[in-house]
Structures are given as C-alpha cells and as structure tokens.
Amino acid sequence: VTRSARRLARPLVIAIALVLAHAAAARTLAAREPLTALLEGQLGVGLLVVGLLAARLTLSFVVVPWTLVVAVDSALDALSARRPGGRRQLRNGSLDASGGQ
Amino acid sequence: LLASVALLPRAVAGRTASDWYEGEATTQDALASYVARVVLEHEDLHFYRTGRSRFDGQSAIAIYQMALLGLGQVVLEHPEKRDRYLPAMRVAADRLVNPATLGYAASVYGRHGVDGMAPGAGHAYLGYVNLGLGMLRMLEPGMKHAGLHDRLTSELSKRLFSSPTGLIETYPGETWPPDVAAVAGSIGLHARATGRDVQASMSPWAHRFAQCSIHDSGYLVQRMRSGTCSPKDAPRGSGTAVSSYFLSFAHPGLSRRLFDGLSKHGHRSMLGFGALREYAPGFSGRGDSNAGPVVLGVSVGATGFGIAAARAHRDRALFTRLYRTADLFGVPVSRASERPFALGGVLGNALLLAMLTARAP
Numbered sequence: 355v356t357r358s359a360r361r362l363a364r365p366l367v368i369a370i371a372l373v374l375a376h377a378a379a380a381r382t383l384a385a386r387e388p389l390t391a392l393l394e395g396q397l398g399v400g401l402l403v404v405g406l407l408a409a410r411l412t413l414s415f416v417v418v419p420w421t422l423v424v425a426v427d428s429a430l431d432a433l434s435a436r437r438p439g440g441r442r443q444l445r446n447g448s449l450d451a452s453g454g455q
Numbered sequence: 456l457l458a459s460v461a462l463l464p465r466a467v468a469g470r471t472a473s474d475w476y477e478g479e480a481t482t483q484d485a486l487a488s489y490v491a492r493v494v495l496e497h498e499d500l501h502f503y504r505t506g507r508s509r510f511d512g513q514s515a516i517a518i519y520q521m522a523l524l525g526l527g528q529v530v531l532e533h534p535e536k537r538d539r540y541l542p543a544m545r546v547a548a549d550r551l552v553n554p555a556t557l558g559y560a561a562s563v564y565g566r567h568g569v570d571g572m573a574p575g576a577g578h579a580y581l582g583y584v585n586l587g588l589g590m591l592r593m594l595e596p597g598m599k600h601a602g603l604h605d606r607l608t609s610e611l612s613k614r615l616f617s618s619p620t621g622l623i624e625t626y627p628g629e630t631w632p633p634d635v636a637a638v639a640g641s642i643g644l645h646a647r648a649t650g651r652d653v654q655a656s657m658s659p660w661a662h663r664f665a666q667c668s669i670h671d672s673g674y675l676v677q678r679m680r681s682g683t684c685s686p687k688d689a690p691r692g693s694g695t696a697v698s699s700y701f702l703s704f705a706h707p708g709l710s711r712r713l714f715d716g717l718s719k720h721g722h723r724s725m726l727g728f729g730a731l732r733e734y735a736p737g738f739s740g741r742g743d744s745n746a747g748p749v750v751l752g753v754s755v756g757a758t759g760f761g762i763a764a765a766r767a768h769r770d771r772a773l774f775t776r777l778y779r780t781a782d783l784f785g786v787p788v789s790r791a792s793e794r795p796f797a798l799g800g801v802l803g804n805a806l807l808l809a810m811l812t813a814r815a816p
C-alpha cells in the first residue's frame with residue numbers, strides 16, 4: 355500500500371500544483387480585460403494567457419489522465435497485494451498466468 | 456492511458472454542453488448575469504481604446520448588439536427573467552443607437568445612418584444596430600426606440616430589396632455579405648416583433664443574395680467588390696457562421712444552407728473537440744479581426760459563431776463538439792453567481808452568450 359501511495363504521489367502533487375496555478379491565473383484574467391491588455395501590449399497579461407492555456411492543456415490531456423491511470427493501477431496493486439498469488443507476484447514473474455490461488 | 460486521454464478531456468470540457476443545448480436556466484443565468492452587470496456598470500460608450508475609431512466603434516456595437524441578442528434569447532426561453540435583464544437591454548439599446556458609439560460611420564458618410572441616410576448610401580453596419588433593437592422590441596413592443604426601429608427597417612428594406620445583387624454597402628466602397636445578412640436578419644426580426652409578413656420580398660432577395668455571394672462549397676464570400684458579384688475575399692467560415700445565425704431571424708432556408716456548408720465542408724474534430732475551417736476548401740489565408748487567429752486552418756470566429764448555427768439548426772453533436780473547444784480555450788471561471796469565460800473579456804462573453812442561446816428559426 356505504501357509503495358502504491360508513493361507511485362501516486364508524484365502525479366497527484368503535479369496535478370494539484372497545476373490546478374492551483376490554473377485557478378489563480380484564470381481568476382486573475384477574469385478580473386481583467388485580457389483583450390484590452392493585449393491590445394495595449396501588456397506583455398505580462400500575454401504571458402499569463404499563454405501560461406494558463408499551457409497549464410489547461412497539460413492538465414486536460416496529460417496530467418489528469420496520467421493521474422487516473424496511476425491511481426487505478428495503484429489501487430489494483432494494493433488490492434492484489436492483500437492476496438497471496440495476486441497481481442504483484444504475477445508482475446514479478448513468480449507465478450504463471452493461471453494464478454496460484 | 457490512451458483511452459483516458461481520449462475520454463477524460465472531452466467529458467470534462469463538455470460537462471455543461473448539454474445544459475447549454477437544452478437551455479438550462481441556471482447555466483444561462485451564470486453568463487447572462489455577468490454580461491448584464493458589465494453593460495450596466497460600464498460608464499463609457501466604448502470598451503476598447505486602441506486609437507482606431509473603426510475598431511473601437513465596431514467592437515462596442517458588437518458588444519451591445521450581442522448583449523441584446525443574448526439576454527433577449529435568455530428571456531424568450533425563460534420569460535420569468537424579463538425584469539432581471541430588461542434594464543441592461545435598455546442601456547445597451549440606448550448606446551447602440553448613439554451615433555457617437557460608431558463615429559467612424561459618420562466620418563465616412565458625412566452623418567451616421569441613425570441621423571439620416573442619403574439615397575444610395577448603404578449603411579449596412581446598421582444591420583447590427585437594428586438587430587439589437589429588434590430583440591428589445593420582441594420583449595418590449597412599446598420601447599422608446601420603436602419609431603427609430605421602424606424608420607431604420609424601412610430604409611434598409613428599400614435598399615436591400617431593390618438591390619440587383621442582393622447586396623448593399625457597409626461603408627462607401629465596402630460590401631461585406633455578412634453585414635448584409637445582419638441587415639436581412641434585422642428586417643426579419645422587425646417583422647416578427649411587429650407581426651408583419653416580409654416573405655414576399657425576402658424570398659426573391661434570398662435568391663439573388665445566394666446566387667451572388669454563396670460559393671459552391673456552401674461558404675459565404677466574406678467581401679465583394681461594390682455593385683458586383685465579383686469576390687474581393689475568399690469564402691470564409693467566420694462570415695458564413697455568423698450569417699447563418701443572423702439569417703435564422705429572417706430566412707430559415709438560407710440560414711440552413713449556410714449551416715450545411717459549414718457542417719459538410721468545414722468541420723474538423725479531434726478527441727471530441729470540434730472546430731470550423733476559416734477558409735473554404737481550395738482557399739487559404741490568415742486570420743483577421745473578423746475571424747481571430749487561424750490555427751491549423753480553423754478559426755476562433757468560425758468555431759464560436761458556429762455554435763449558434765449548430766444550436767439554431769438543432770445539431771446536438773456538432774454543438775457539443777464546438778462547445779468543448781470553447782470551454783477548453785475560453786476557460787470558464789466561477790465568481791459568486793457568475794460564470795464568465797476568463798479569456799473572453801466583455802466582447803467574447805457577450806458573443807458567446809448570444810451564440811450559446813441562439814434559438815431555432
């Protein structure tokens with residue numbers, strides 16, 4: 355279980371950090387008028403828009419699916435670990451696919 | 456992992472698509488209340504100060520017109536919201552008819568069309584003004600601008616229905632079919648609001664307009680040489696989509712024809728996210744202030760305006776795919792009871808409100 359939690363920690367921390375950064379950038383931009391700022395050549399707002407979109411795309415297409423896959427995999431590992439001859443042993447090659455239960 | 460990439464983002468971005476498509480009141484309210492508040496709180500006539508009077512004026516006209524259309528559509532779908540949104544609609548109408556909002560028109564014509572139109576002068580930019588007035592009149596038949604609304608409609612009808620090409624100029628030497636579609640839409644909306652029947656004039660006009668301005672692909676040519684049916688620009692998705700929306704108020708068949716062109720030749724989709732091509736097949740070019748940026752051949756304008764065309768013509772699948780893209784790149788963010796798109800600004804949010812609440816013809 356500890357090993358599964360460790361595996362999940364990295365994508366989870368990245369996801370949480372990106373979600374927080376995304377929320378902060380979105381709220382900042384919603385309180386402004388992005389088009390006005392861009393028309394006035396405010397570089398900071400332009401960078402914020404690019405950063406927000408980059409965070410949103412990374413979250414949507416990379417981090418959240420990755421986190422979900424790792425979470426499901428870790429959960430299955432954790433469940434298997436409780437049973438002798440489960441998934442973890444299969445992965446280690448100690449049992450054949452017919453199982454040993 | 457591939458399955459989750461294919462399924463998760465589309466599910467997240469499209470979670471409110473069905474609510475928008477069905478016209479769910481709370482979802483509409485969250486954006487409408489933002490647009491209404493901004494219109495009421497904004498003290499200046501203009502929203503952008505670029506120093507270019509044409510851009511500053513036209514963007515303000517677009518904001519007021521789309522606010523009127525969007526808020527009006529919400530009220531037509533949920534009549535109990537009438538008292539909540541009418542004050543903002545009245546303010547938007549007052550500013551829409553103020554000649555100072557689009558001073559550029561007076562600078563090129565000598566006087567703004569609201570103050571009077573010389574014979575032969577097109578003034579098709581008034582289609583946007585007149586559409587906004589039409590929506591307010593649908594809800595408030597005795598509105599204070601009713602006389603002006605009648606006069607503008609009469610003047611524009613004379614010009615439009617007598618044009619051999621079905622086109623009139625927006626400004627001297629400039630003929631833009633999407634602006635002409637706005638004029639036709641405004642005449643249709645005036646007829647609905649006042650209980651008149653204009654089909655006897657509208658149908659022959661639609662035939663001339665289609666012959667002159669619609670490309671074989673079904674896309675509408677963005678700009679023509681004045682007085683001719685000779686294209687000055689390519690058939691463009693942004694103009695086609697917004698014209699399909701405008702014409703839904705006047706000529707459902709022509710509106711449908713433009714929508715069919717977009718959905719058959721312009722639709723691009725990946726992982727459940729949809730977008731519309733800016734240039735018809737066989738044409739290429741850059742983005743501009745009408746289309747916004749063009750990326751990989753699809754444009755912000757065509758995709759955004761296409762949302763309205765898809766909802767008006769009850770194409771749930773296309774609406775959902777286009778909405779997911781708007782959600783992904785528009786970044787909706789909740790603030791108290793409001794939920795505007797963070798990257799939309801006032802213009803983008805007013806436009807999206809009108810597009811997301813477009814009604815069937």
